[in-house]
Amino acid sequence: MELVIFSALDGLQAHLEQYGDLAILAPSRLEQVTRVLEDARPPEALYLDDTRPAALPDLWRVITLARRVGVRVLVNFSGPTRGALNDAQAAGLPTLSERDPARVAAWLGEQLRLGRAAPPRLAMVAIGAAKGGIGKTFATCVLAEGLRRRGLRVLVWDSDISNPGLVPAFRIPSSAPSYLHLIQRGPAHWGPDGIRPFIFQPEHTRGSANGWGGIDFLIGSHAVARAENDVRLPDWQGFYEGVARLEGYDLVLIDTPPDYLRRPYATHALQRGGAVVLPAPPGARERMGVGHLLDHLREHAPERLEQCMLLFMEPERGVTATVKEVAVLFARRYPQVSSLGALPRAPRLASLADEHDGYISMLDLGPHGPFAAAVHQVVDALCGRLGLTPPLPMPRSSLWARLNARLRGEGALAARSPAVA
Numbered sequence: 001m002e003l004v005i006f007s008a009l010d011g012l013q014a015h016l017e018q019y020g021d022l023a024i025l026a027p028s029r030l031e032q033v034t035r036v037l038e039d040a041r042p043p044e045a046l047y048l049d050d051t052r053p054a055a056l057p058d059l060w061r062v063i064t065l066a067r068r069v070g071v072r073v074l075v076n077f078s079g080p081t082r083g084a085l086n087d088a089q090a091a092g093l094p095t096l097s098e099r100d101p102a103r104v105a106a107w108l109g110e111q112l113r114l115g116r117a118a119p120p121r122l123a124m125v126a127i128g129a130a131k132g133g134i135g136k137t138f139a140t141c142v143l144a145e146g147l148r149r150r151g152l153r154v155l156v157w158d159s160d161i162s163n164p165g166l167v168p169a170f171r172i173p174s175s176a177p178s179y180l181h182l183i184q185r186g187p188a189h190w191g192p193d194g195i196r197p198f199i200f201q202p203e204h205t206r207g208s209a210n211g212w213g214g215i216d217f218l219i220g221s222h223a224v225a226r227a228e229n230d231v232r233l234p235d236w237q238g239f240y241e242g243v244a245r246l247e248g249y250d251l252v253l254i255d256t257p258p259d260y261l262r263r264p265y266a267t268h269a270l271q272r273g274g275a276v277v278l279p280a281p282p283g284a285r286e287r288m289g290v291g292h293l294l295d296h297l298r299e300h301a302p303e304r305l306e307q308c309m310l311l312f313m314e315p316e317r318g319v320t321a322t323v324k325e326v327a328v329l330f331a332r333r334y335p336q337v338s339s340l341g342a343l344p345r346a347p348r349l350a351s352l353a354d355e356h357d358g359y360i361s362m363l364d365l366g367p368h369g370p371f372a373a374a375v376h377q378v379v380d381a382l383c384g385r386l387g388l389t390p391p392l393p394m395p396r397s398s399l400w401a402r403l404n405a406r407l408r409g410e411g412a413l414a415a416r417s418p419a420v421a
């Protein structure tokens with residue numbers, strides 16, 4: 001179906017593009033709409049709202065013309081011409097008074113009886129918490145490395161532009177492109193073709209001869225983003241739809257910022273059929289942060305809560321709460337939420353990786369220690385939950401390699417951490 005939209009509603013076109021079998025034309029001036037309507041082959045439908053500057057009599061003239069040539073007209077008056085809503089209804093037009101682009105798109109879909117396009121094939125996984133420093137970025141890094149070792153192709157999307165922790169972690173150079181520039185170009189550019197040139201593919205995380213998948217990146221900013229580069233929520237949501245339709249990846253890991261009320265990225269991923277991984281250290285403040293996000297998700301996507309997964313993180317030495325105790329508390333309060341298991345603390349490996357000259361994964365620094373073994377277990381559980389079948393088996397270490405690793409002190413602290421039920 002051919003649809004002309006005359007609207008400045010941000011993100012509307014991106015939302016509409018989710019419908020299959022729909023060709024959208026979005027002229028910015030009313031004269032262009034008139035010209036399209038006067039064509040020998042006019043479109044099937046015209047949607048117009050009052051978000052572009054146009055006088056009401058001019059809008060009426062276009063509506064009348066469209067009806068005369070047999071074009072279906074749908075109007076949404078929610079701003080300056082709201083008063084004309086009754087007239088439009090009296091004229092027998094389907095009408096709406098709504099500013100939310102997702103709702104407008106859903107209404108148009110219903111009115112025009114559009115079928116949804118096939119759901120995005122890509123698994124979208126947001127790493128979320130309602131508190132900083134909980135380990136979101138850390139979890140994103142190790143999950144990405146664990147997943148690629150199973151032959152999966154991972155795209156890591158750094159959406160925490162106010163504190164881009166992935167940039168130092170993966171040693172992303174300042175020459176890497178920033179998707180913020182693409183977002184500024186507007187919704188028409190947020191399809192897979194527009195996004196692809198903004199994906200950064202560092203040599204050190206490419207697929208290798210042993211069959212591992214690669215890790216690619218969508219990077220927003222290299223340091224704290226400037227205020228003028230801030231991303232508004234409808235833009236982020238529109239961009240999300242483009243990312244979800246990218247080809248060449250098995251899943252997208254989204255590192256999200258902690259201000260979940262202003263930037264409800266994990267909520268959106270969940271509502272759009274994605275999953276949320278919540279790193280959960282057992283300390284009182286951390287569990288409160290995890291609980292806040294879970295309460296928020298339960299309120300906004302109650303029927304999708306089973307797509308939330310807790311990733312327990314062993315606490316630092318001295319913290320008295322244990323993962324085992326806290327896991328029971330969470331299971332009682334959020335029975336739909338499952339656990340991916342627990343990651344041991346590996347401060348030595350983390351520090352060695354941080355201090356390393358260039359990028360190196362903690363999994364390469366300690367491939368046979370308890371930390372790597374736990375990551376592989378967690379990744380396996382995650383694949384199971386997402387319904388992904390990894391091409392490569394779970395990496396296993398021989399007893400000799402494990403003993404040797406222990407003698408060398410690889411993850412010595414982690415080895416003393418209590419087991420998790």
Ligand SMILES: Nc1ncnc2c1ncn2[C@@H]1O[C@H](COP(=O)(O)OP(=O)(O)OP(=O)(O)O)[C@@H](O)[C@H]1O
Pocket residue numbers: 129131132133134135136137138139160163165257258313314343344345346347350
């Ligand atoms: N299992 C672990 N072993 C060793 N260090 C860890 C472990 N888990 C987390 N850390 C450390 O905890 C610190 C905080 O983690 P991280 O930066 O990932 O938090 P965050 O939730 O992304 O924070 P922010 O909201 O500020 O982005 C990091 O320095 C990380 O190295």
Ligand SMILES: [Mg+2]
Pocket residue numbers: 136137138160163164165166255
């Ligand atoms: Mg972070």
